[in-house]
Amino acid sequence: MRKEGIQELQDVSGISRRNFLRGGIAAGAIALGGAAVAGCAPSAQTADSEETAPENEIVARLVERVPGADLPEAAPIMPSEPPEAWDDEADVVVAGVGGGGIVAVAYLAQQGYSVIGVEKEGQVGGASRHACTFANCFGGSKDQNELEFALPSYPPDVNAFIRMYEQDNDYSIDEGYLRHILNMSGPACDWIMSQEGMNMVCLGAIWHDKDVHEGKQNVVLGMENPTNAMEAVAVNSGADIRLNTKCERLVYDGQRVQGVVVTDVNGDEKYIKGNKGVILCAGGFGMNKDLIKAYLPSAYEGTVQGGPMPFHTGEAFRMGLGVGADFAGFDSWSCWEGAIDESIAGGDGEFWHYFWHGERQLFHNPWLIIDKRGQRQPYFAQTQELFANPGGQMGDLSNCAAWMSAVGHHVYSICDSNFPTTVFEKDVLLPTQSDRNRIPLTDPDVLLDTGGLVSADWLSEVEEAVNRGAVKKADTLEELADMLQLDRQVLLDAVDEYNTLCEKGVDEEMSTPYDPSWLHPVIEPPFYGAIIGGQMAKTMCGLRTDGNLQVMREDGTLIDGLYANATTAGGLSGEGNYGCFWNSTVFGGVGTSWITGWIAAQSVIDADK
Numbered sequence: 087m088r089k090e091g092i093q094e095l096q097d098v099s100g101i102s103r104r105n106f107l108r109g110g111i112a113a114g115a116i117a118l119g120g121a122a123v124a125g126c127a128p129s130a131q132t133a134d135s136e137e138t139a140p141e142n143e144i145v146a147r148l149v150e151r152v153p154g155a156d157l158p159e160a161a162p163i164m165p166s167e168p169p170e171a172w173d174d175e176a177d178v179v180v181a182g183v184g185g186g187g188i189v190a191v192a193y194l195a196q197q198g199y200s201v202i203g204v205e206k207e208g209q210v211g212g213a214s215r216h217a218c219t220f221a222n223c224f225g226g227s228k229d230q231n232e233l234e235f236a237l238p239s240y241p242p243d244v245n246a247f248i249r250m251y252e253q254d255n256d257y258s259i260d261e262g263y264l265r266h267i268l269n270m271s272g273p274a275c276d277w278i279m280s281q282e283g284m285n286m287v288c289l290g291a292i293w294h295d296k297d298v299h300e301g302k303q304n305v306v307l308g309m310e311n312p313t314n315a316m317e318a319v320a321v322n323s324g325a326d327i328r329l330n331t332k333c334e335r336l337v338y339d340g341q342r343v344q345g346v347v348v349t350d351v352n353g354d355e356k357y358i359k360g361n362k363g364v365i366l367c368a369g370g371f372g373m374n375k376d377l378i379k380a381y382l383p384s385a386y387e388g389t390v391q392g393g394p395m396p397f398h399t400g401e402a403f404r405m406g407l408g409v410g411a412d413f414a415g416f417d418s419w420s421c422w423e424g425a426i427d428e429s430i431a432g433g434d435g436e437f438w439h440y441f442w443h444g445e446r447q448l449f450h451n452p453w454l455i456i457d458k459r460g461q462r463q464p465y466f467a468q469t470q471e472l473f474a475n476p477g478g479q480m481g482d483l484s485n486c487a488a489w490m491s492a493v494g495h496h497v498y499s500i501c502d503s504n505f506p507t508t509v510f511e512k513d514v515l516l517p518t519q520s521d522r523n524r525i526p527l528t529d530p531d532v533l534l535d536t537g538g539l540v541s542a543d544w545l546s547e548v549e550e551a552v553n554r555g556a557v558k559k560a561d562t563l564e565e566l567a568d569m570l571q572l573d574r575q576v577l578l579d580a581v582d583e584y585n586t587l588c589e590k591g592v593d594e595e596m597s598t599p600y601d602p603s604w605l606h607p608v609i610e611p612p613f614y615g616a617i618i619g620g621q622m623a624k625t626m627c628g629l630r631t632d633g634n635l636q637v638m639r640e641d642g643t644l645i646d647g648l649y650a651n652a653t654t655a656g657g658l659s660g661e662g663n664y665g666c667f668w669n670s671t672v673f674g675g676v677g678t679s680w681i682t683g684w685i686a687a688q689s690v691i692d693a694d695k
Contacts, residue, residue, distance in 0.1 A: 144410060147640075152416070154380030162408035163401060165338035166347050172359040176200040176326065178690055179346055179360035181333040181402060182368030184212020185309075185676055186651040186683025188316045189278060190365055193687045195323035202358055203325060204348050206332040206397065210320075211313035212369060213394045214676050216441075218305030218521045220286065220293040220312070221674035222681065223478060226272030229279060229288035237291070244268050247672075254476055254668060258660035260414075266633025267658065267685065271673065274684040283315030291478060292520060292674075305522060306442050307534045309676055333402065336364065336648070338409045343647040363647050363690045366637075367683055370625035370653035371400025373438065381627045384664055385419045388490025390427035390619035392437045394675070398625070402654045406629040409648065412640040414630035415656030420666035421486040421620030424450040424523075427496060430617055431571050432555025441621060442523065442540040444547025445557050449616050450482070450524040451512055452604040453501040457492040458572070460580035462595060464488050467514045470598050477668030480519060486620040487665035496619040498570050500581065502610045506545060513603040558615045566613045581608045624670040624678075626663060628656030634689035635682060649689060651682035658682075 141164050148155035148162065155161070176199075180191050183205035191203040203210075224247050225236030236242040238250050248264055279286050279293065286293040295311045297303045320327060330351040337345040337357060345359035371377040373392040377400045378385060392398070407413070424446045429435050439446070452465040466474040466481030466488075474484045489497045501508070514524045526544035527533060533542050541547065551557040560566035567577040588607040593599035629650045630638045637648040637655070652658055658671045658678065671678045 157376035159376035175359035185214025186679035187367030189683040192320035195325035218308035227275035255660035368402035372622035388495035391425035391621035412630040418626035418663035425621035444544030445551035460576040
């Protein structure tokens with residue numbers, strides 16, 4: 087009979103409960119005078135309290151470092167001990183078959199390794215399917231070399247790039263780790279792009295799916311075709327992908343992570359052994375408010391929508407913490423603009439809405455944007471000064487940083503009834519800009535089937551948001567102020583001042599002024615408004631790893647058998663990075679996941695040699 091959980095952990099191969107954490111947690115507590123352990127233990131030790139000592143040590147040490155690390159949905163998920171008999175086994179187990187996970191599974195299977203990929207959702211690909219492009223801003227791949235592309239200049243110079251990138255990330259990224267990731271990114275891209283069915287077009291820093299590049303589809307689900315192609319590579323190479331199968335816990339003997347415990351499609355618990363390693367590829371924790379509060383405190387109040395997708399709940403990160411892993415990238419995050427708060431003053435109260443929905447497209451745009459006091463807030467775009475848009479972002483990350491740091495950690499965006507026309511008059515994107523999320527969707531012929539997530543009828547989606555109270559609609563500005571919970575005179579004065587500015591046709595108020603094409607007055611009722619914050623895009627805090635993406639303890643030793651790709655792993659955007667203006671990392675979102683998935687898989691192979 088299996089014994090589940092660390093509470094019943096018995097000595098395995100001579101490893102005592104006290105030695106269970108010898109990779110850093112217990113040592114850290116001793117270095118601090120034992121206060122953490124002593125402070126959480128009762129005065130009289132009982133058999134039960136002795137059994138829970140390892141868990142107490144881990145939690146106590148984390149709470150010393152991170153207030154809130156013991157919140158219910160932030161606390162470490164403790165491992166199970168090895169079973170007497172395993173239900174299944176493979177060379178490698180990949181937990182999470184999103185973008186990076188499907189790359190890891192496909193590459194390992196193609197190299198002749200038996201691999202089991204477990205995915206809690208009903209399809210592979212995760213958030214990657216919903217992205218518009220793949221990026222590697224450093225360069226070094228064959229496709230990029232043919233175009234003579236690299237940053238900061240061609241040919242690729244890893245030292246020059248590190249100097250530039252570290253400056254933009256407060257010099258808080260481990261240089262050896264970053265160097266290895268950059269050097270491996272070219273070979274990773276080469277393998278990815280060479281796979282059958284990928285059909286990606288390299289434009290320099292980014293690759294587009296050919297259908298997107300040729301205008302046959304828009305960038306909603308822009309990585310659908312490449313994700314399907316990579317899934318086919320994995321399946322054709324013999325990978326065992328198990329959908330609707332949730333990874334619940336790691337299996338750990340005190341020295342090595344041996345496998346995982348899953349709940350399968352039938353609801354049965356299974357122990358699956360990874361003889362050569364386990365790779366955590368489950369993404370970040372942007373839907374987990376407890377983890378955001380603990381590990382991303384500067385984002386907590388301004389994050390009004392989670393993401394990027396509803397399944398980013400952070401269990402894999404917590405499992406790594408449960409076996410004594412350290413974390414990296416504390417308080418580093420990126421958010422997307424235009425997220426509507428649906429809890430303060432109306433709305434459905436939900437923490438996630440699809441980022442392409444019509445009301446989101448509307449409030450991605452530069453209307454009258456004010457804080458609680460009525461003071462205008464900035465709006466950045468690539469059609470303005472580019473200094474506000476490092477790393478290829480279009481200004482959306484800069485906007486989020488500004489708006490989330492405003493009074494009350496959100497802003498108010500106001501427009502009038504002319505918005506169905508004036509939204510298309512705003513010059514907010516360069517003609518070459520790939521991500522068109524500030525332009526409402528109108529053409530159903532280039533929109534893939536999204537399963538009801540979004541349509542090309544954006545005005546109906548705005549009206550739906552009005553009906554549920556997310557978007558405020560009022561016949562008078564006074565009524566709109568009441569609905570937004572703003573002082574009436576504050577809003578009246580702000581609108582009056584803005585309309586005067588619009589009449590002049592020149593923005594002389596902001597250091598980065600509005601383009602004249604943006605200056606649409608708020609005159610014609612009904613008036614529209616929304617409370618805007620950020621939608622969590624990438625949580626860049628995760629498990630600390632070395633450059634090979636093997637998970638690391640606080641004392642710098644590595645956890646045998648455990649690897650993690652970003653964004654289950656953290657550190658690629660440094661520490662305390664408010665906004666992550668390099669579009670989360672040098673590789674953007676999809677590239678970060680896919681490239682580090684390949685690197686983790688290659689590291690398992692290298693360790694086996």
